[in-house]
């Protein structure tokens with residue numbers, strides 16, 4: 184028996200719609216993500232437990248983790264002995280924290296290890312993206328890749344091995360606040376324009392390439408100074424109660440950048456010192472989240488998906 188943990192992630196990371204994502208590690212040491220427990224069994228079975236299990240369809244067939252198990256058994260490792268697979272659903276659904284990616288990544292990583300299939304990075308990421316695409320209304324890797332590999336990942340089909348790891352200033356903090364209500368990713372994708380103008384395409388390319396160049400050359404302040412999302416944020420902001428107020432308040436408190444995490448409704452702020460991060464977290468706790476919500480001050484999770492050595496007792500949202 185072993186357990187695999189997959190971390191929450193910030194899709195888009197403001198400047199990289201569908202192409203840039205970051206894995207999250209709360210600085211208080213808790214684990215923010217899904218866990219898959221797998222063991223050999225006499226008969227195959229699937230269990231979904233955890234804080235958010237009840238928010239998922241009760242039929243196993245509608246659970247992404249079960250669908251991944253069925254696919255793996257039929258198409259990847261037909262000889263694998265029966266397993267008991269348990270998804271501990273610790274991330275809220277429709278949160279903008281890469282919840283569906285988390286379940287898919289943890290499940291395929293656990294199955295690959297259990298069956299010793301040794302799929303390559305590209306094979307695994309493609310397989311994971313296939314299943315993320317089933318529910319999110321589009322094929323994108325910006326949750327899958329950071330969730331699997333950790334860190335900040337520039338990711339997509341054009342990129343060899345699907346992903347390039349980018350450096351960030353280790354002193355940056357990411358404040359993430361899930362307000363306690365959900366926003367379906369497919370719905371939040373449906374409000375986006377199907378085409379963007381030549382001007383906007385050029386500006387998007389410039390911003391993302393400059394941002395990555397600044398990171399790669401250690402010019403972190405310049406990277407932060409151009410962190411903005413003119414592609415998705417303007418269209419999604421109206422779907423998120425409290426976004427407009429946070430967009431004004433967090434920069435006033437000293438956040439260097441602020442945007443929607445993934446498709447929302449989680450918001451994130453980038454801060455360059457802990458005191459400012461704490462002030463932003465306090466503001467979000469008082470003004471943005473309800474009693475179902477939560478707020479974490481994070482840094483990057485550079486480990487990505489991994490086997491848990493000592494159980495998963497400290498997993499929390």
Ligand SMILES: Nc1ncnc2c1ncn2[C@@H]1O[C@H](COP(=O)(O)OP(=O)(O)O)[C@@H](O)[C@H]1O
Pocket residue numbers: 238239240245246247248270275276277278279280281282283284286287318319366367368369445446
């Ligand atoms: N294990 C799973 N984890 C998350 N979502 C799942 C899972 N299995 C099925 N789903 C369904 O996939 C959809 C995920 O919604 P989405 O808005 O894409 O979530 P997120 O943005 O948090 O990944 C929901 O309709 C949910 O019921």
Ligand SMILES: N[C@@H](CCOP(=O)(O)O)C(=O)O
Pocket residue numbers: 194195200201202277278279280281282283319323325326368371372415444445446447
């Ligand atoms: N690039 C995607 C990211 C969706 O992230 P999620 O956490 O909301 O699933 C998008 O912006 O649609």
